Amino acid sequence: MNTREVLFDRVALIGAGLIGSSLARVIRREHLANHIVAHSRRPETRTRLQELGIADTVARDVETAVNGADLIVISVPVGASGDIAEKIGPHLKDGAIVTDTGSVKKSVIRAMSPYLPDTAHFVPGHPIAGTENSGPDAGFASLFEGRWCVLTPSAETDQKAVGKVIQLWEAAGSKVDQMSAEHHDMVLAITSHIPHLIAFNIVGTVADLEDDTKMEAVKYAASGFRDFTRIAASDPEMWRDVFMENREAVLEMLGRFSEDLSGLQRAIRRGDAHGLETKFKRTRGLRRDVIDAEQA
8 A cells, every 4th residue: 555645636747748647657656746747749649648547637738737736847848838837827826836747947937937936836847768669659657767857046045845746756756956047057068968969960960871881770770879869769749849949059079079089080980999988988988877866
């Protein structure tokens, strides 16, 4: 029998794709709320949510979804966050907690904050978990287990509200950390955004090859290229917004990456075997660090 505390009376999930639907399944499994409301802008997604039964109510519009909700979780492409905040702001109950799951924080905070009333508590968040799949059928309750969730509240944010969001993510199996929005965006630029950009580019290069060569690349795809195709299959709309909204940090880290790539190019051209091996030894060591941190 689950004896975990009910954290919220009513939770509204705005956006119920991979992240939102996985969180709905967690809330249902752990009985963290008495009532779950889900909303999606696509009619076909709302229909599927009703069929799956992972929410108690499926709302047609965001205003209805947030009415009376103690917690609102916004899981939409980051470029749409401001529009959502503008719509829901006048309909939030006093003391409501608003959080999000976007992988960019500085621009989301800037876009949403002007529309959220002083009586609401904004706790920006980012669960660092996901797959290449999207939509409510892609969700599963164990998605967040053993993964980090980063929160970026301001110094003025109500600490009880922050504590409740921490409890939510810990109940999902996540490890929770807090940092500034600026630092989050810089870290995620190199650990997530740049790797996705590289994957999109490499797979795009193969897609533009002559048909015979392209088919051979698919037929003989080694594990490295297979991993790139998995990453490059991620939601195009979501990643479009990520690069637009985190462009400063991405461009800074992309500049560093480009310099390092040029160095490798020079080493290969000069036949500098020692330089290449030295570089590869350093990267092998970082892989061990990732394994030791249980993030492999």
